[in-house]
Structures are given as structure tokens and as C-alpha cells.
Amino acid sequence: MLERIDSELFNDIALVYKGLGISRAHISADMETTPDMLCELLDEARPQIPKTDVRLFPTSFNAGPSLRGFPLPLTHRWLSCERSFSEMRPTAVMAHLPHFWQLEIPLHAACRRESAPIFFGEPENIPVAAAAIASASIDTVIAGAPASFALSSYVLQKRLPLPPHWILIHDAFAASWEIPAPLRTADGMVFQEVHAFPGLPILEQCATLTQARSAHFHRSNSFVWDATEKTAYITSTGDDPFPLYRYVVPFTIEPLHTCDCGQEVVTRKL
Amino acid sequence: MTQLQQLNDLLAYATAHGRAYRRIYGMDKDAPVLTIGSFSEWQDIPLLSKSDLLGIPLAERSFLPMSEVDYIAASSGTTGTLPLFSPRTHVLEYEFRHDIFRFSGAALSSKLVPHQQELFLSAGGVPAPVVILDPRNPAVSVRLAQDAGVESIFAFLYHMPLIIEHMVRAGIGEQIRFVEVAGHTCSRSMFDAMRSAFPHAIIISTYGISEVERSPVGLPCTAMTEEHHEQHYHAKPDCYLELLDVESGRCIAPEIGYEGELVVTSHTTEPAAFPMIRYRTGDKVRVTDTKCAAHGDWSFSVLGRLETDFIKIPGGALNAHEIERVLRMHSDTVSDVFEAHLYEDTAADRVRLVLHLQPHPGADLKSLVTEISDQLRIGPDSTYADRVRAGHCSPIEPVVLAHDPLRKPKRIIRH
Ligand SMILES: [Zn+2]
Numbered sequence: 075m076l077e078r079i080d081s082e083l084f085n086d087i088a089l090v091y092k093g094l095g096i097s098r099a100h101i102s103a104d105m106e107t108t109p110d111m112l113c114e115l116l117d118e119a120r121p122q123i124p125k126t127d128v129r130l131f132p133t134s135f136n137a138g139p140s141l142r143g144f145p146l147p148l149t150h151r152w153l154s155c156e157r158s159f160s161e162m163r164p165t166a167v168m169a170h171l172p173h174f175w176q177l178e179i180p181l182h183a184a185c186r187r188e189s190a191p192i193f194f195g196e197p198e199n200i201p202v203a204a205a206a207i208a209s210a211s212i213d214t215v216i217a218g219a220p221a222s223f224a225l226s227s228y229v230l231q232k233r234l235p236l237p238p239h240w241i242l243i244h245d246a247f248a249a250s251w252e253i254p255a256p257l258r259t260a261d262g263m264v265f266q267e268v269h270a271f272p273g274l275p276i277l278e279q280c281a282t283l284t285q286a287r288s289a290h291f292h293r294s295n296s297f298v299w300d301a302t303e304k305t306a307y308i309t310s311t312g313d314d315p316f317p318l319y320r321y322v323v324p325f326t327i328e329p330l331h332t333c334d335c336g337q338e339v340v341t342r343k344l
Numbered sequence: 345m346t347q348l349q350q351l352n353d354l355l356a357y358a359t360a361h362g363r364a365y366r367r368i369y370g371m372d373k374d375a376p377v378l379t380i381g382s383f384s385e386w387q388d389i390p391l392l393s394k395s396d397l398l399g400i401p402l403a404e405r406s407f408l409p410m411s412e413v414d415y416i417a418a419s420s421g422t423t424g425t426l427p428l429f430s431p432r433t434h435v436l437e438y439e440f441r442h443d444i445f446r447f448s449g450a451a452l453s454s455k456l457v458p459h460q461q462e463l464f465l466s467a468g469g470v471p472a473p474v475v476i477l478d479p480r481n482p483a484v485s486v487r488l489a490q491d492a493g494v495e496s497i498f499a500f501l502y503h504m505p506l507i508i509e510h511m512v513r514a515g516i517g518e519q520i521r522f523v524e525v526a527g528h529t530c531s532r533s534m535f536d537a538m539r540s541a542f543p544h545a546i547i548i549s550t551y552g553i554s555e556v557e558r559s560p561v562g563l564p565c566t567a568m569t570e571e572h573h574e575q576h577y578h579a580k581p582d583c584y585l586e587l588l589d590v591e592s593g594r595c596i597a598p599e600i601g602y603e604g605e606l607v608v609t610s611h612t613t614e615p616a617a618f619p620m621i622r623y624r625t626g627d628k629v630r631v632t633d634t635k636c637a638a639h640g641d642w643s644f645s646v647l648g649r650l651e652t653d654f655i656k657i658p659g660g661a662l663n664a665h666e667i668e669r670v671l672r673m674h675s676d677t678v679s680d681v682f683e684a685h686l687y688e689d690t691a692a693d694r695v696r697l698v699l700h701l702q703p704h705p706g707a708d709l710k711s712l713v714t715e716i717s718d719q720l721r722i723g724p725d726s727t728y729a730d731r732v733r734a735g736h737c738s739p740i741e742p743v744v745l746a747h748d749p750l751r752k753p754k755r756i757i758r759h
Pocket residue numbers: 279280281282283292333334335336337
């Protein structure tokens with residue numbers, strides 16, 4: 075199902091890899107890039123990765139020793155977040171994200187486009203986050219999905235108004251993509267995104283999809299998707315400093331129907 | 345325009361626009377805007393404190409609509425009190441760094457305004473990424489900074505031990521060329537640790553106040569050196585500083601050696617989200633020069649937080665800066681990093697002082713605290729040992745300091 079990767083795309087990516095000093099032995103049209111393999115490729119490319127015009131995002135949600143820096147352009151925009159903001163029209167946004175995810179700067183840029191101030195919170199400091207909600211006009215929270223459970227229950231327990239708008243980030247490797255019960259029934263908009271690693275959204279939602287509050291998504295069009303019965307692969311389509319080639323996603327996807335917005339709706343098949 | 349005119353314009357603007365200052369000054373609806381004709385009239389304008397600001401919701405406090413506010417800063421607040429959230433506009437605050445260093449590479453930042461640091465780098469002509477330090481995940485943050493070719497560090501001082509540990513472990517201390525710390529007074533041992541970890545770096549400290557929009561308000565007179573690790577600051581060009589006598593609450597002239605609370609007015613010409621007028625910083629400073637060679641105005645060093653670093657005890661006051669001075673006299677036995685825990689024994693009408701220290705191996709803590717007790721001044725002519733003899737204080741009890749890198753350090757803790 076879905077798009078096949080054409081040889082032109084492979085040739086383009088092979089050329090970039092060659093320029094990054096990745097040995098030819100690692101590159102073939104039917105190669106699979108597992109997370110471990112990505113680390114090896116990044117290690118090989120490390121001396122060649124430009125230093126000043128890229129931003130490095132962690133290759134994992136787990137801050138362990140196998141984490142590497144994945145380069146995206148310094149000017150890279152978080153487009154799915156920008157689209158969600160343009161639907162939500164936030165008054166003020168709170169980032170409730172671990173700092174090592176390195177999402178603050180693209181998030182600030184997305185806030186400027188929507189003329190909304192940002193407050194950089196710390197997920198470990200829930201009382202301060204709740205105080206910001208109570209007294210700093212925060213109506214939109216962007217958080218890792220697991221962290222949103224603790225925050226929303228604390229806010230309700232303190233009898234504070236729950237911010238109406240949320241963007242929740244799921245780890246592609248998480249066993250389940252749950253959202254807190256209070257957010258399933260909240261009045262505002264709750265956008266969910268699945269990231270292969272922090273900063274790399276692969277599944278997104280449009281305004282229509284947010285209404286169901288379920289784990290139904292659109293595929294990110296930054297990638298060509300190649301999904302089989304068991305595995306799904308993504309391949310970068312843009313001229314990225316380090317394009318992904320047949321990167322193994324830890325699940326496969328199943329098409330459901332066509333959304334009102336015209337895009338295909340997919341769900342995860344484990 | 346003279347300074348007095350600038351202050352007058354600021355006052356007129358602040359009381360003509362927005363509701364915050366009219367509310368703080370208790371002006372009724374029809375009261376005309378405030379103006380001043382002399383510095384003595386300026387000194388009659390009420391002083392502002394954090395509690396005045398905490399009482400006004402952020403959206404009402406802001407002089408600009410929320411859509412023009414760039415980000416919201418939070419001041420940490422003392423234990424048990426809520427932080428103050430302050431609106432900030434999009435302005436470049438760090439141009440002074442370009443006079444000190446030519447930036448051309450990535451930075452590691454532990455300050456919560458990474459976008460501002462990155463804007464600063466790109467305004468300097470060489471856009472470069474800012475890697476954000478996650479104090480809970482320092483190893484991976486430093487790993488990303490290493491891969492990005494980090495050359496500078498902007499950090500809160502209390503994060504520095506973590507940064508040093510992981511950068512030294514990664515073997516990248518030598519590539520650091522610029523280090524800027526803020527947030528606390530830098531002890532001698534902390535400076536020495538930075539000097540040894542980053543042998544090729546220019547090390548400076550800035551003095552910032554998170555409630556003040558144009559923070560940092562104090563700029564370094566010179567870089568810190570082995571000879572002068574205590575940073576001297578002068579006011580940023582658009583800040584007006586006053587010195588307040590701690591006892592009388594009156595303004596005093598900034599003569600060399602004078603100590604008092606620093607009061608800040610920030611008179612930016614750009615639209616401000618909140619122009620700050622006569623704000624009591626809660627910081628005790630000492631005047632180091634009446635005319636700094638670099639700036640032309642008076643300069644100061646920061647002694648500590650009035651609320652937490654200067655605690656009254658029977659017959660005097662325990663002063664964090666003084667404890668540090670005494671510890672430095674014993675640098676062969678102990679570092680100058682400490683936590684002083686004060687317990688009030690109301691039944692016996694005495695205070696107990698438990699001093700948490702970082703002794704060097706083999707140090708004799710018992711004889712060390714006896715000497716400290718003799719040397720520690722708690723008044724103009726009395727020492728801690730005098731108060732012990734008078735029966736007002738118990739002998740100092742030494743404890744080895746347990747270091748928690750995630751906690752903001754407090755030098756004196758009252759129980
Ligand atoms: Zn749709």
C-alpha cells in the first residue's frame with residue numbers, strides 16, 4: 075500500500091549520505107534504517123554534519139547513552155504545531171516539555187506566527203505550571219502525552235480551570251497513545267501528534283480529527299510512507315541535512331477512510 | 345535628554361497608560377499623570393515590591409496586548425510563595441557581549457530564554473544553534489552541545505557544577521571560549537572550578553532580575569579573573585539604579601563601600617510590556633566605584649538576598665557573605681560552599697547553627713568550626729564566639745554538605 079520510493083529519491087539521498095562521509099557499504103535501495111542503524115549512520119556522519127546551520131534533536135525520547143543528535147535546519151519550522159495553533163488561536167501558550175527535547179525554539183517561532191506569548195515551564199514543576207495556568211492567561215498547553223496526565227489531574231484537584239487547548243506529543247515507541255480522561259471531554263481543541271523522536275512528527279491531526287479525541291491521524295507529508303503488513307518505513311522528501319531513508323517505524327498503519335479535509339485517515343496496527 | 349527628563353517621561357507614560365501604576369499609587373480615575381521636577385521629588389515616588397505586582401493579574405499589568413508579548417518570565421519566589429509571572433517584549437538584551445567576544449558557534453544555555461540567546465547569536469552575524477541544558481538530563485544535553493560544536497555557555501550559576509562535570513567528562517572544556525553565569529553570587533571555589541574546567545574561556549557574570557523586563561540590569565565592568573573573581577557591575581544604559589539604606593529605608597548616595605538594597609528603574613524607549621519604576625530588588629549590594637571607567641556611573645558587587653542571606657540573631661546578624669569570607673581563610677581545609685541551618689530554640693532563648701561544609705579529605709572539622717566561630721563577625725565588634733560565651737548561641741555544629749545539583753542553593757536556611 076501507499077507510495078513506493080522511486081529511484082530518483084533514493085539517488086538523491088544516497089548523494090547526501092556520500093557527502094556526509096557515510097560508507098557506500100551502508101547504502102542500498104532496499105536498506106532498512108532501524109533506530110540502531112540510524113545511530114551508526116549519524117556516528118559515521120558526525121564529523122561532516124555542519125555545526126552552525128542545524129539544530130540537533132535527540133534521536134530518542136529516552137535520555138540514555140544511545141541518544142544521538144539528529145540535524146534539522148536551524149530555520150526548520152514545526153509545521154504541524156503551527157497548523158494546530160492557527161486553528162486554536164491561543165492567547166498564551168505554555169511549553170510543558172522536557173528541555174532535552176530541544177523543542178522550545180521552534181515552538182517559540184510557532185507562537186510568534188500566531189502572536190501568542192510563550193511560557194517555558196518545567197514538567198517536573200507542576201505547581202508552577204498550575205500557577206501559570208491560574209494567573210498568566212495560559213489557555214494552550216503543549217506537553218508530552220504522559221506528562222499531561224499529572225498536570226491535568228493536579229489542575230482539576232486544585233479546582234483551577236483546565237486550559238481549553240492542548241497539543242499532546244506521543245512517543246512512536248510508546249505501548250499506547252492515551253490521553254487523560256478530562257481532556258477527552260474538554261470543550262477546547264486537543265491536537266495529538268506522534269513523533270518518531272522529539273521534533274520529528276510523523277502522524278498528525280487536522281481540526282476534524284481532533285473532535286473524536288481518538289488515535290486517528292493523518293500521515294505527515296514530510297515523508298514517503300511505505301507500509302507492509304508488519305512494518306512501516308518513512309523516507310524524507312525534503313532537502314534535509316540528514317534525510318531518513320526507509321526509517322523503521324515501530325508499528326504499521328492501517329488506512330480507515332478519507333477525512334473531511336481530503337486526507338486519508340490512518341490508525342496504528344500493532 | 346537628561347536623566348531627570350527620562351525619568352519624568354517614564355513616570356508620565358506609566359501613569360497615563362495602563363492601569364497598573366495608577367492602581368499601585370492609589371490614584372483615582374481623574375488624577376492627572378505624575379510628573380517630577382527634581383530628584384528629590386523622584387525620591388517621593390513610592391517604591392515598588394514584588395507583592396505589589398503579585399496582586400495584579402498579568403494581562404492587566406501588561407502595557408501591551410498579550411498578542412505583542414513575546415514570552416512570560418517567572419521569578420522563582422521564595423519557598424511557599426507563588427512565582428511572579430512577568431510579560432516581556434521582543435528586544436535584544438545582550439549586545440554588550442559582542443564587545444567582549446566574537447561569537448561564531450553553538451551555545452549551551454540553561455536560561456529559560458533560549459530563543460533570545462539564539463536571536464542574539466544571529467544578530468551578531470553568525471547564526472548558530474542554542475542547545476538547551478536539561479538539568480535532569482545533563483549528559484544528553486552536553487552530548488548534543490558537543491555534536492553542535494559548542495563554544496559558549498550561558499547558564500545559571502547553580503547549574504554550573506553539572507555542566508562542568510559533564511563537559512569535563514566529554515573532554516570538551518578546552519573548546520569553550522565564553523562563559524556567562526547569572527542568578528547567584530559566584531564564590532571563589534566556583535570561579536576556580538570554572539577556570540580549571542574552561543581554561544580558554546572569558547568568564548563573566550551578569551546581574552539580572554526576572555521581574556525586570558530589560559534584565560540583565562547589571563553588566564560586568566570587566567571579565568572575572570583569578571585576582572578579581574568578585575564581579576563588579578554597572579547599570580545597563582537604560583536602567584537607573586538607586587541605593588536604599590536597609591535600616592532607614594531612605595535613599596543614600598552611592599559612595600565607595602556603602603551597602604544597601606538596590607532599587608531599579610528601567611526606562612526603555614521601546615514599548616515595554618511593563619516599565620519598572622523604583623523596584624526594590626531585595627538584593628544587598630556594595631558600591632565598588634563611584635565612576636566606573638567603562639561606564640561612567642557607579643558600580644557595585646552583590647552581597648546576597650536581604651530576605652535569606654542576612655538573618656538577625658541575638659546581638660547581631662548572620663551574613664552569608666561574611667561566612668564565605670571566613671571559609672575562604674581556610675581554603676586549605678574547606679571550600680567556601682556552605683549551607684547554614686539556623687534553629688531557634690525559643691525555650692532556651694538561644695539559636696543553634698548547623699554549618700554544612702565541603703571539607704577537604706582529612707580535615708579536622710571540630711577545630712575548624714572553633715576557628716570559624718572566633719573569626720565570624722556578627723556585628724561591628726562582636727563574633728559568633730562572643731555570642732556563644734554570652735549564652736545566646738550554641739557552638740557551631742559541623743556537618744558534611746550533601747550536594748543536590750537540581751536544587752537552587754540557599755546559603756542560610758531558617759528553621
Ligand atoms: Zn483531516
